[in-house]
Amino acid sequence: MEIDYADDDLRRLATDPSFDGGHSREVVKAFRKRIQLIVNATDERDFYALKSLHFEKLSGNRQDQHSMRLNKQWRLILTFEKRSNGKTVVVIEIADYH
Numbered sequence: 001m002e003i004d005y006a007d008d009d010l011r012r013l014a015t016d017p018s019f020d021g022g023h024s025r026e027v028v029k030a031f032r033k034r035i036q037l038i039v040n041a042t043d044e045r046d047f048y049a050l051k052s053l054h055f056e057k058l059s060g061n062r063q064d065q066h067s068m069r070l071n072k073q074w075r076l077i078l079t080f081e082k083r084s085n086g087k088t089v090v091v092i093e094i095a096d097y098h
Helices: 008-015 025-040 045-049
Strands: 002-005 066-069 074-083 086-096
Touching (some): 008 025, 008 086, 025 074, 025 086
Parallel strands (some): 002 086
Antiparallel strands (some): 074 086
């Protein structure tokens, strides 16, 4: 799948091995693994199939977003956009869910 990022720090976190964006090494490592998983996915059904991701559609003021577990505390927040070249995952933020 195609990936886009809501801000430059997230893009840099995905591409620059020396950048941690203020996150722990564990969170950065999990983030980069999830990015690779997203790149290799056919569509979001691949995320639902991997139960360990706890991939879910959010509700309330985040009703158009989805979350994917990075660890017990941190989640990767995503949206999906239809574009001319197909569906694109937009990485919104790394959120603390505690």
